């Protein structure tokens with residue numbers, strides 16, 4: 001097979017697309033067309049190699065990225081409908097798909113629930129018998145890291161370094177037991193459980209390997225141990241070539257705090273000695289100035305793999321740095337700059353992005369944008385699915401799907417209020433603890449009559465009967481497969497719980513109206529999905545399946561509105577995306593790099609700063625044409641104005657080095673420009689290992 005460039009790709013990109021003799025890793029910097037390799041390869045597999053689209057899976061990091069990839073492939077295929085048959089999803093969605101089909105093999109009932117991180121927080125709070133947020137979060141993190149590292153509770157306990165960690169390990173053991181009792185899984189389990197299943201059950205694993213003939217993984221640098229294990233289990237087997245392509249960039253690894261390890265990149269070379277390594281060096285996204293700044297910043301980190309990026313897009317406009325008096329002025333000025341730029345360049349709003357380190361920075365920017373009447377959408381922040389009214393409805397759905405889901409039971413039974421008080425619930429809780437059954441089961445269990453009066457018990461039983469009746473219909477497919485069953489069940493549910501009047505009774509009118517609109521939007525969206533999407537092309541879903549789908553969506557991001565609006569996003573959520581004009585705000589010491597725990601040991605601190613630097617690199621490289629950096633001399637923290645210093649990453653960008661007046665851009669020929677750029681990039685960098 002020739003490696004001649006094709007499909008609008010450069011030579012190494014086509015090589016990666018055409019390579020099918022074994023596992024392949026594309027390692028390259030930002031904007032070099034890694035994701036493009038994935039979409040092209042999927043198309044190539046289907047159109048030129050005769051792969052059935054149902055046997056191809058591509059894994060990405062966010063639901064949004066998955067959706068974009070699916071749409072992109074759809075436009076490339078001669079038969080766009082085939083794109084719908086592909087599995088293009090996040091690791092977690094693939095996990096749900098596996099769990100749903102293999103629940104019985106894992107001792108789970110079909111109707112397991114997926115607990116969100118709030119539920120898990122409450123559970124840890126209960127088990128740890130404390131209300132100290134800091135302690136609870138720490139334990140929650142520790143449990144998550146153990147799960148993602150595939151560490152069992154007894155091993156965690158044995159290896160505990162101190163009493164705090166031992167205590168966390170004991171809570172981890174009870175936490176797992178409790179989830180099992182609830183017939184629930186948390187987000188980490190969505191990947192951990194399939195891994196355990198594939199490890200322990202060869203025939204199940206074999207079945208999945210037969211179904212998935214080719215696996216592609218985007219943003220590979222951010223996979224954690226558990227996700228890597230899942231990849232390995234899917235692609236290694238008896239008499240079968242591991243067929244996969246992973247693409248990634250070690251300089252963009254920004255999820256170490258969630259257990260991702262960059263070592264997975266080098267592990268790949270160890271675990272698959274015949275791994276084909278392909279590097280890409282041409283950047284197609286950004287101007288030379290932007291790339292220079294990005295390269296300069298990241299050259300301060302030790303390197304796992306050497307890379308040198310260059311671009312043909314010309315030097316471009318200067319990168320500007322703006323010092324602001326305080327955070328209010330920053331927000332206002334950014335809004336003013338965007339407004340002016342928007343009218344001057346006659347751009348769309350979607351051409352702009354404001355990126356920041358932490359969600360807490362968003363509120364003040366939102367207010368400024370509203371003042372200036374600039375439309376915006378937020379990603380990576382509070383998602384639609386995290387709104388209280390949506391979570392209320394989801395609680396009912398979860399309970400329909402799984403009556404043992406205690407957190408959902410408590411939320412649903414008390415919202416709207418139906419005369420069931422805290423004392424009643426406490427008695428019920430104690431009783432269910434004593435009998436080791438769920439709250440729902442406790443309501444009908446013999447002996448409960450002695451604990452609760454009729455007045456207390458009646459509304460509980462009424463509620464449970466209502467759920468039971470609805471549940472009987474919830475799991476059925478529609479009559480004649482019309483998918484209308486889900487819609488009918490949803491309508492009945494909404495009518496029966498009087499949620500609308502509850503909102504108007506408890507809130508002032510405007511708030512109630514807006515919340516009710518959200519609820520209706522959510523319900524209609526669910527109904528559409530139940531019918532297989534707006535065009536009814538996808539799979540139909542019953543209420544149980546819809547519930548699991550929703551649980552997953554809330555994890556990383558919200559619903560995306562397709563309006564012309566600027567994008568506000570955390571740096572983490574901006575990964576993989578690109579915008580013509582980027583504002584990187586709050587570039588101050590303590591914010592970016594993030595302050596973190598003052599007790600952090602020096603060697604850990606150094607690693608953290610490196611991760612923060614990669615985050616800066618991700619931010620810079622989202623920009624295609626212009627990049628503006630802002631920082632504040634003062635910022636309000638806990639109600640007080642505190643003094644701030646500019647981020648160390650600003651001088652690291654070495655803006656003076658390549659910052660020639662824009663005219664020079666026109667004088668240099670592309671070849672000269674390239675030579676100049678390469679010379680600038682040739683500064684020696686510290687080497688590390690591999």
Ligand SMILES: Nc1ncnc2c1ncn2[C@@H]1O[C@H](COP(=O)(O)OP(=O)(O)OP(=O)(O)O)[C@@H](O)[C@H]1O
Nearest residue numbers: 008009010029030031032033034035036284285576
């Ligand atoms: N060979 C090519 N010719 C022209 N444009 C390209 C080529 N390859 C990629 N691009 C374009 O360059 C931009 C960056 O590509 P892509 O998003 O695939 O990069 P990436 O390596 O995945 O970046 P990131 O590391 O940020 O995820 C996209 O707009 C893409 O369409």
Ligand SMILES: [Mg+2]
Nearest residue numbers: 034035218576
């Ligand atoms: Mg990408």
